[in-house]
Amino acid sequence: MTTAMIDLRSDTVTKPSAAMRRAMAEAEVGDDVLDGDPTTRKLEERTAEILGQEAAIFFPSGSMANQAAIWALGERGTELYVHEDSHIVNLEMGGASALAGMQIRLIRGAPRVTRETLMSAMRSPGRDFPRATLLSIENTHNGSGGMVTPLAELSALFAAGRSVGCKILLDGARLWNASAATGTNPADFAATADATMVSFSKGLGAPVGAALAGSKAVMKAAAEARKRFGGGMRQSGIIAAGALYGLENNFARLGEDHAHAQKFAAIVSESKNARVVKPESNIVMIDLPEGTDAMSFAKAAMERGVRVSVWTATRVRSVMHLDVSLEQVERAAMVLRDLLI
Numbered sequence: 001m002t003t004a005m006i007d008l009r010s011d012t013v014t015k016p017s018a019a020m021r022r023a024m025a026e027a028e029v030g031d032d033v034l035d036g037d038p039t040t041r042k043l044e045e046r047t048a049e050i051l052g053q054e055a056a057i058f059f060p061s062g063s064m065a066n067q068a069a070i071w072a073l074g075e076r077g078t079e080l081y082v083h084e085d086s087h088i089v090n091l092e093m094g095g096a097s098a099l100a101g102m103q104i105r106l107i108r109g110a111p112r113v114t115r116e117t118l119m120s121a122m123r124s125p126g127r128d129f130p131r132a133t134l135l136s137i138e139n140t141h142n143g144s145g146g147m148v149t150p151l152a153e154l155s156a157l158f159a160a161g162r163s164v165g166c167k168i169l170l171d172g173a174r175l176w177n178a179s180a181a182t183g184t185n186p187a188d189f190a191a192t193a194d195a196t197m198v199s200f201s202k203g204l205g206a207p208v209g210a211a212l213a214g215s216k217a218v219m220k221a222a223a224e225a226r227k228r229f230g231g232g233m234r235q236s237g238i239i240a241a242g243a244l245y246g247l248e249n250n251f252a253r254l255g256e257d258h259a260h261a262q263k264f265a266a267i268v269s270e271s272k273n274a275r276v277v278k279p280e281s282n283i284v285m286i287d288l289p290e291g292t293d294a295m296s297f298a299k300a301a302m303e304r305g306v307r308v309s310v311w312t313a314t315r316v317r318s319v320m321h322l323d324v325s326l327e328q329v330e331r332a333a334m335v336l337r338d339l340l341i
């Protein structure tokens with residue numbers, strides 16, 4: 001066996017293509033902290049245009065963009081409503097409390113936020129309760145396996161949040177996938193929120209970067225937070241060019257990753273031992289049979305040339321992306337299926 005490892009741990013493992021690297025190498029640059037970087041401006045303008053917002057600003061990561069939005073939209077000593085399996089809760093080092101001084105109130109209940117679970121988290125303002133000033137929902141929702149919240153439902157959830165005084169952060173690290181899965185224009189999703197975070201380093205295949213989009217006023221506050229957090233970048237056009245290339249060239253192909261996820265799930269499901277969560281976008285979650293722990297399963301898969309990520313003790317995650325072909329996806333699925341027999 002001489003075949004290369006098929007890495008399905010995440011859509012962040014993609015490497016910039018030759019054409020993307022060329023765009024980066026040739027990018028026109030300036031000092032973005034001093035007096036502006038032209039390629040970064042171009043990316044920000046294009047992102048704002050695609051999201052139908054007044055402005056957008058470039059960030060080194062989605063986590064920093066989320067944290068800047070929390071800083072800009074939330075109030076110290078008040079609550080942030082967010083799903084218990086969200087990136088903000090699990091993977092941002094407690095930033096909402098450490099940086100913005102917000103208390104997190106979890107929206108409990110798998111697999112993603114629904115009207116019922118949001119209603120049970122929300123409390124009406126009282127003399128003793130902290131007020132809530134921010135609601136954030138992911139679309140697609142990573143922790144649930146890339147589930148999509150359709151526009152009408154998302155809009156209703158956000159309206160419920162606004163009715164109790166919340167501002168809205170749409171965590172759209174994979175908004176591009178939500179758009180590809182539903183046919184909804186990303187601008188229609190962004191129109192429901194005060195700030196929308198999008199990532200360039202996931203499905204779009206850029207090496208670095210994310211953006212936040214919203215009104216000029218909110219972006220001004222977020223840009224202040226970005227600088228305060230140490231996110232001022234100088235000749236950022238080098239990486240902005242990669243992001244811009246991904247946006248212009250790789251957005252339209254995301255449907256392929258979704259079709260690959262369907263194919264992958266169908267093959268793994270041929271084993272009756274596994275429970276495969278039916279994919280709605282590019283992520284496939286597999287709940288392992290009793291007695292199989294995720295760590296040893298992932299190790300066994302790796303020994304057979306396939307990398308998946310350990311999501312919980314009994315669940316592994318596989319993510320389709322532009323660096324894996326249909327043939328590789330099928331081969332990887334067969335490896336997992338055969339391990340589950």
Ligand SMILES: *Cc1c(COP(=O)(O)O)cnc(C)c1O
Nearest residue numbers: 061062063064087138142171173
């Ligand atoms: C990846 C991700 C982020 C953070 O993006 P980074 O660039 O990795 O910091 C935020 N939210 C969700 C839902 C994500 O999947």
